[in-house]
Amino acid sequence: NAGVTQTPKFRVLKTGQSMTLLCAQDMNHEYMYWYRQDPGMGLRLIHYSVGEGTTAKGEVPDGYNVSRLKKQNFLLGLESAAPSQTSVYFCASSLGTSEIGELFFGEGSRLTVL
Amino acid sequence: GQNIDQPTEMTATEGAIVQINCTYQTSGFNGLFWYQQHAGEAPTFLSYNVLDGLEEKGRFSSFLSRSKGYSYLLLKELQMKDSASYLCAFQDSNYQLIWGAGTKLIIKP
Numbered sequence: 304n305a306g307v308t309q310t311p312k313f314r315v316l317k318t319g320q321s322m323t324l325l326c327a328q329d330m331n332h333e334y335m336y337w338y339r340q341d342p343g344m345g346l347r348l349i350h351y352s353v354g355e356g357t358t359a360k361g362e363v364p365d366g367y368n369v370s371r372l373k374k375q376n377f378l379l380g381l382e383s384a385a386p387s388q389t390s391v392y393f394c395a396s397s398l399g400t401s402e403i404g405e406l407f408f409g410e411g412s413r414l415t416v417l
Numbered sequence: 418g419q420n421i422d423q424p425t426e427m428t429a430t431e432g433a434i435v436q437i438n439c440t441y442q443t444s445g446f447n448g449l450f451w452y453q454q455h456a457g458e459a460p461t462f463l464s465y466n467v468l469d470g471l472e473e474k475g476r477f478s479s480f481l482s483r484s485k486g487y488s489y490l491l492l493k494e495l496q497m498k499d500s501a502s503y504l505c506a507f508q509d510s511n512y513q514l515i516w517g518a519g520t521k522l523i524i525k526p
Contacts, residue, residue, distance in 0.1 A: 343425075345421070345506070345515070345517050346460075346516040348514070405450075406452075406514070407462075408459035411458075
């Protein structure tokens with residue numbers, strides 16, 4: 304059982320380039336999330352999805368877009384990368400936002416924007 | 418507003434006990450979570466508290482006081498593999514998780 308898988312694991316971009324991070328989960332979870340993690344800061348929610356075909360903005364959505372065309376996949380896109388988007392990106396999924404709230408995280412994608 | 422705070426770094430000795438504190442402020446509260454994150458890896462779930470009191474899970478225990486906006490994670494019989502960052506997060510009225518910056522725990526032999 305793979306859980307949550309993110310690709311790619313590492314990527315270096317030049318300012319202005321675009322890219323897509325792919326997240327796939329095989330747990331049939333309804334909810335999926337994209338977070339970024341920066342030194343000295345807590346995880347910050349970028350976008351999330353409560354089900355196939357739906358997306359919503361999180362705390363820091365600017366400069367990112369997402370799509371959830373299939374229940375198991377959640378894509379994060381950067382249209383024009385900026386150095387401020389250098390970060391470690393984590394995808395997560397959960398069964399719901401019930402009192403359980405346990406998130407299952409992918410291994411992370413380390414992005415560097417030069 | 419909402420905020421959450423935990424110490425940046427703590428050091429403890431193998432075999433000892435350590436308590437990691439977390440304080441938070443929020444108008445809506447739906448639970449307090451602790452996650453463990455080893456360097457370069459993903460966070461993994463440790464515990465969840467929604468009612469006041471102590472929840473014990475083997476060597477790890479988590480405590481919550483909603484009136485004080487306070488939680489702690491207690492780790493007993495420390496092992497070298499417990500060296501990691503410990504992330505505190507509360508779930509707000511919209512069931513969104515608000516994360517602390519994490520406490521890096523260093524275990525010395």
